[in-house]
Amino acid sequence: MQILKYPIFLIAAAAITATLVAPITSISNLIWLGMSEMQPNLFIWLKVILFDLFSLGLPLIFVFAIGFAIAFSVAALIAKLFNVKNAHLYGLAGGVAVGVALILMVELLFKTHPIAGNRTLFGQILHIAAGYIGGLSYFNLIQKDFTIKSIIRFLACLPLILILSITTSWIFDPATAAESFGFNFSEISDLGRNTLIRDMTAFFMANAIFYLLGIITLNPTWFFASGTIYASAFVFNLMAINFYGTSQNEALIAEAIFTFCSFGLGFWLFRRGTV
Numbered sequence: 001m002q003i004l005k006y007p008i009f010l011i012a013a014a015a016i017t018a019t020l021v022a023p024i025t026s027i028s029n030l031i032w033l034g035m036s037e038m039q040p041n042l043f044i045w046l047k048v049i050l051f052d053l054f055s056l057g058l059p060l061i062f063v064f065a066i067g068f069a070i071a072f073s074v075a076a077l078i079a080k081l082f083n084v085k086n087a088h089l090y091g092l093a094g095g096v097a098v099g100v101a102l103i104l105m106v107e108l109l110f111k112t113h114p115i116a117g118n119r120t121l122f123g124q125i126l127h128i129a130a131g132y133i134g135g136l137s138y139f140n141l142i143q144k145d146f147t148i149k150s151i152i153r154f155l156a157c158l159p160l161i162l163i164l165s166i167t168t169s170w171i172f173d174p175a176t177a178a179e180s181f182g183f184n185f186s187e188i189s190d191l192g193r194n195t196l197i198r199d200m201t202a203f204f205m206a207n208a209i210f211y212l213l214g215i216i217t218l219n220p221t222w223f224f225a226s227g228t229i230y231a232s233a234f235v236f237n238l239m240a241i242n243f244y245g246t247s248q249n250e251a252l253i254a255e256a257i258f259t260f261c262s263f264g265l266g267f268w269l270f271r272r273g274t275v
Helices: 002-035 042-055 057-081 087-110 121-142 148-172 174-180 190-217 220-243 251-272
Strands: none
Touching (some): 002 042, 002 087, 002 121, 057 087, 057 121, 087 121, 148 251, 174 190, 190 220, 220 251
């Protein structure tokens, strides 16, 4: 089991780095807007930062994970050859990995800076610093004992990220979120829009809270609670299809997957008792 900690903690380090990197672009864009006639308010700041966190942060996790896999392997080899065990070695490796990844994205793929926050020297330094922090995080994580708790928390974080992404969309851009669920937002009445935003946001927010509490406490009850909600949605989706003639939809598959994930995590914890 111990060998699993390296890829899992590598992805965790990439996620930490991406979480630090994404707001750099958001803030640079918001500062640029602030210098123009448009003055973004607090709501706009939150909307832009959270949207970039999911739309830009998730792809960056994949990019950084590849870079970290190479950089940390080299760092581990150097540490073994010279018999050193220094967190800063991994920090430097993480910073170099991020710097090289950003250069390659420009030179090989886009021929321009796809990340707005990387277009200035200060922004580039911040990106490399984020990689350095990611490297330090990886070193500190691999020093810890790797238990079944780590696996459960890692697996639970995967659906949580998706649920939080959907929740953010309903809070800050309900029209787009509604369209993704098959609603024509502009044709719905004011009361209908209010009901849709209120209920859908509450649905996903509650599930996000259940998952977060489950990750923190490792109490299976929270995963069972989320699973019950998704299972109910799955059943009533089938009812709507079979009894009311609605068309089959992709949400049915998503509800089945989330039901399986939630109950699977809950039963895993329940059968193990004290993890």
